[in-house]
Amino acid sequence: MENLLVTQTRVIGALVLRETRTTFGNSQLGYFWAIASPALGIAVLVGIFSMVGRVPPYGSSLALFFATGFLQFELYKKLSSSLMGVFDSTKGLLAYPLVTETDVVFARAALIIATYIFIMVIFFGTLIAVGLAEFPRHGDQVLMSIGATALLGTGAGMTNAVILRLWPTWKQIEGILNRPLFFISGIFYVPSHFPPSIKDILWWNPVLHCVEWIREGYYPHYQSTLLSKPYLFTVALILVLFGLGAERLYRKKRK
């Protein structure tokens, strides 16, 4: 029998290609929209802020400021919501003796993360090319912040998936709980400028730390008074471990 690791890598590879095919639909336009929709989201933010005549909350480029926040937020949101439905959409796959549920989770997460890294490269690249942004000052910090966001999103998605399996109403509840996330994650303001009473509350939102981190990495002098990398990693790891553990525990109950 061949090496388990080789088999699993191959299976996940095949699943990623399959996911690519099913996520992006039947045409090349699917790939286009995957990139265009976050870009449009940022464009809308930039448009609204320019119209009301606001200066960028930080730096000289509205587009760059929003992009750093929005893309991190979107990466998190996409992972946490797409992975939630993973067990439902892949029931049929489990009849293949080679495939386990975690393979499907990893494949889907890998595709989303790769897609967003691609989007970020395109987006920041374009901003740099047209002179709306500089190159990131601390590339390593930017990469690590994206990695942390990916981990957090994957953990949240897996946790959502196991809760959803036990309690189908979770889909609605999660949607309601996540609605304010866009406003409390520091996407269109600098959280450090807030008074301590508000900062103390915002601090508990792990996605805010993802946004603060990428800005510290991207801008030469952005200094966050809130950022705690240990807190972010703790939350992310707890979610990942909880998701994996609960999946193992309830694996036998699946129908």
Place this chain on the structure above:
Amino acid sequence: MIEFQNVSKTYYLKGIEKVILDDVSFKFPKGRNVAILGHNGAGKSTMMRLLAGAELPDAGRIRRHVKVSWPLGFSGGFNGQMTGMENIRFVARMYGEDTERVIEFVQEFSELGESLTLPIQTYSSGMKARLAFGVSMAIDFRYYLIDEVTAVGDARFKRKCDEVFKQKLKRSNIVMISHSMGSIRQLCDMGCVLDKGKLYFHDDVEDAIAHHTKNQNA
């Protein structure tokens, strides 16, 4: 080698407890074709799903150290939005097979022609079954799981299936569920009877059929 080690499986449905397997240990002997017999609802299909790993036992272990197929004719793993060709590619990649070879084989075998470039959701159930059967024949498994051989296509196509299958059986083995004692006698040389959570093993398929018939008439 496939082995059941102290495997238990119980279903709970609306407070009703249904024992499918109760502490079953069993080693599938090398080179034998095994029939699984049992009355309706005894859990034969569940046992097949356990064999395939689509379901997990409550207790005990199932060891599969050989390449086991998915339940034959099964097309639930196919994605409706993807074309026949893309589905074939996915399975071939997953099993590390030469994609082009598998496609060629399935093209030749399934006679689906142009339809292979259409999404599966446009297929009739017969076309799907032909595709699924073709794909499982294109890959060399050590064990084929057959859950009630379903009639695939017309008589001519059925003959073609039988022929390919006969070729396969020279090097592979099967585990099979069927209500047709005819096809069991034809393909299997030993049998197990699943009854009230226990698995009774018979070295001669005729003994297994006799046991099963006695259970049916009891």
